[in-house]
Amino acid sequence: MSAVKLEDIARQLGVSISTVSRALSGNGRVGEKTRQRVLAAVQESKYTVNAVARSLRLRDARNIGIIVPDISNSYFAAVIKGAQEVCRQSGYALMVCNSDEDRSFEEEALRTLLEKQASGLILASVGGCAELLGQYAYHDAPIVFIDNIPQGVNAADVVSIDNLAAARELTRAMLARGYREIGMITGPGDQSTGSLRRAGFEQALVDAGLALRPEWVLEGDFRMASGRACMESILRLEERPRAMIIANNYMTYGAINAIRVAGLRIPEDIALAAFDALDETGLITPLITSLNQPAQRIGRRAAEIILSRLAGEERREDEEVVLKPVLFEGGSW
Amino acid sequence: MSAVKLEDIARQLGVSISTVSRALSGNGRVGEKTRQRVLAAVQESKYTVNAVARSLRLRDARNIGIIVPDISNSYFAAVIKGAQEVCRQSGYALMVCNSDEDRSFEEEALRTLLEKQASGLILASVGGCAELLGQYAYHDAPIVFIDNIPQGVNAADVVSIDNLAAARELTRAMLARGYREIGMITGPGDQSTGSLRRAGFEQALVDAGLALRPEWVLEGDFRMASGRACMESILRLEERPRAMIIANNYMTYGAINAIRVAGLRIPEDIALAAFDALDETGLITPLITSLNQPAQRIGRRAAEIILSRLAGEERREDEEVVLKPVLFEGGSW
DNA sequence: GCCAATTGAGCAATCGTTTGTAACGTGATA
DNA sequence: TATCACGTTACAAACGATTGCTCAATTGGC
Numbered sequence: 001m002s003a004v005k006l007e008d009i010a011r012q013l014g015v016s017i018s019t020v021s022r023a024l025s026g027n028g029r030v031g032e033k034t035r036q037r038v039l040a041a042v043q044e045s046k047y048t049v050n051a052v053a054r055s056l057r058l059r060d061a062r063n064i065g066i067i068v069p070d071i072s073n074s075y076f077a078a079v080i081k082g083a084q085e086v087c088r089q090s091g092y093a094l095m096v097c098n099s100d101e102d103r104s105f106e107e108e109a110l111r112t113l114l115e116k117q118a119s120g121l122i123l124a125s126v127g128g129c130a131e132l133l134g135q136y137a138y139h140d141a142p143i144v145f146i147d148n149i150p151q152g153v154n155a156a157d158v159v160s161i162d163n164l165a166a167a168r169e170l171t172r173a174m175l176a177r178g179y180r181e182i183g184m185i186t187g188p189g190d191q192s193t194g195s196l197r198r199a200g201f202e203q204a205l206v207d208a209g210l211a212l213r214p215e216w217v218l219e220g221d222f223r224m225a226s227g228r229a230c231m232e233s234i235l236r237l238e239e240r241p242r243a244m245i246i247a248n249n250y251m252t253y254g255a256i257n258a259i260r261v262a263g264l265r266i267p268e269d270i271a272l273a274a275f276d277a278l279d280e281t282g283l284i285t286p287l288i289t290s291l292n293q294p295a296q297r298i299g300r301r302a303a304e305i306i307l308s309r310l311a312g313e314e315r316r317e318d319e320e321v322v323l324k325p326v327l328f329e330g331g332s333w
Numbered sequence: 334m335s336a337v338k339l340e341d342i343a344r345q346l347g348v349s350i351s352t353v354s355r356a357l358s359g360n361g362r363v364g365e366k367t368r369q370r371v372l373a374a375v376q377e378s379k380y381t382v383n384a385v386a387r388s389l390r391l392r393d394a395r396n397i398g399i400i401v402p403d404i405s406n407s408y409f410a411a412v413i414k415g416a417q418e419v420c421r422q423s424g425y426a427l428m429v430c431n432s433d434e435d436r437s438f439e440e441e442a443l444r445t446l447l448e449k450q451a452s453g454l455i456l457a458s459v460g461g462c463a464e465l466l467g468q469y470a471y472h473d474a475p476i477v478f479i480d481n482i483p484q485g486v487n488a489a490d491v492v493s494i495d496n497l498a499a500a501r502e503l504t505r506a507m508l509a510r511g512y513r514e515i516g517m518i519t520g521p522g523d524q525s526t527g528s529l530r531r532a533g534f535e536q537a538l539v540d541a542g543l544a545l546r547p548e549w550v551l552e553g554d555f556r557m558a559s560g561r562a563c564m565e566s567i568l569r570l571e572e573r574p575r576a577m578i579i580a581n582n583y584m585t586y587g588a589i590n591a592i593r594v595a596g597l598r599i600p601e602d603i604a605l606a607a608f609d610a611l612d613e614t615g616l617i618t619p620l621i622t623s624l625n626q627p628a629q630r631i632g633r634r635a636a637e638i639i640l641s642r643l644a645g646e647e648r649r650e651d652e653e654v655v656l657k658p659v660l661f662e663g664g665s666w
Numbered sequence: 667g668c669c670a671a672t673t674g675a676g677c678a679a680t681c682g683t684t685t686g687t688a689a690c691g692t693g694a695t696a
Numbered sequence: 697t698a699t700c701a702c703g704t705t706a707c708a709a710a711c712g713a714t715t716g717c718t719c720a721a722t723t724g725g726c
Contacts (some may be wrong), residue, residue, distance in 0.1 A: 018673065018714075019674085019675055021713065022714090034674080051449045054714075056383075056680095057680070057714050072414070080431070093428075108421070224613075260616075282586070352700045358686080367705085387682090389683075602712065
């Protein structure tokens, strides 16, 4: 309501608005004594620049948006931290949105960021907002996908691990441990993260000359309850696998729960390996063997790509940064 | 760059900008057929309102800021979710900032939000930004404190549990269980959350006629490493307490780690009760007895208070909403 | 002492919306 | 036909900052 603006300071000092603006930004020439007077008055009056007005004038909001499916998931929290670090250093604000694993919420967030003139967007999509994404291209705001690459998007900047290869390697490592009867709890088939991890798993089995057992492969939704439900089904089978690969952290927690409730031991009765099951507390026993995405690095690289896009005028090739996951060997296999 | 604006649509239709604006907002009167024509053109051209320009004109950015010390902490993640829910329903955007438990980062976030003309602010402060907070009052943006109430702030809207009473009750419950030699790992003494919880603990002991053992009360910084370090010190004591109360979740995880490393059992060798040690995975054993803050409700109420302040013109009394924590009894005592 | 060069500061347009007010056109009534 | 009323639309002024351009003032060189 009563915020101090450039005009107030200008009037108080008997100079023009433009002089005050230039004294602050250092963009035009201003005499040394006037500059000092302005700076003093600004200090004294607690003037704060109005970023809304500035953004309008500059046609640049200097903020980048990030949408994740679940802010409580430590994996995404780390991604956010990484992105924030980069934004902070470059004077951009990071606008964090949570889609709650819901398409319409994701769409809503997308629309809000679009209206707020986000300069760029980091998106861990749950899928299916193709038209809205087109508008970003129209505003020519760069988009970087992390994690899932929605259907309908063919060329784009992407920062992620190679999910297919990763799942294949993880499965191979499990095979190398001697396990032959391996099942999997995958993610939603319509998300690339889900389907690629499944494909990698199946490839590894086929390569090893093993038959696929469809009843051992269940599809979850990346949430804890579904991990638990899937594992319960598995445990009810007459003939059950000796080991399971699980496509993300939360489903793993649910699965462990089911295993404990059934009174079984890990890995003696059933072995586990997972994606991102990184347990920051280090208190879940046995420690879960998992292939961990370098979450913070993903966030950082994604933000860096956005910034470089914003800086460079020329449109380069689509950038696809493939980061290497890190295998943590716990006691769960 | 090439975003469609009202002017483009107006020109295309041969009407004025104001007509298009009014057709969209429904604020002024517009003939039915023109309204239809406008709506069609808007659809077709994929027009998106420029929120920056609108905010400037309306002098209202319609966004509320929230600053938390650690976005990875599930407690704060839940607070954010609660606040977001309310914002979503009322058409406000929530701008999430992470201070990383660092004062200068907090200050930076505060300044950014101020510049972006945040309509309101929810603050879980790590303390010490009194001057900047003054400017919010100046912009008359309502502030609601959650968790810690920084020094230098005397009257304000607050949503939290009654930390003193809560610590007292938790300690009493522990005494009722028969424990007499109780220590505590507190939070930073300069944060009200830390000092109040400590005070409540001490009160309960004094009320019970027990002597305070200063060597059993250590001050941590709410992070995991400090919880571990403090517990290690405790375990090194010749005469050590039979039970510990720990002021937050992360320090508890560190403490459990130390206990396990020392080869001791919970609760047989040392019993634990904590604040917010809520373990979403349910996999840490034994389940930790803890007094849990209704995090999501706190976020929701805080946002609601902001909105009601923004709606009501008249300045009411400072509002202090005291929510009740929930005791979860696990096997750690 | 005069003209050119250089510096300092102001004017005014602009960014895209919203909205008070004025103007316009149509139809009805006297 | 003139007047009035009413429903529609256009005009233009904001919101607060940035910046190209202009012009006045100071300086310096000859």
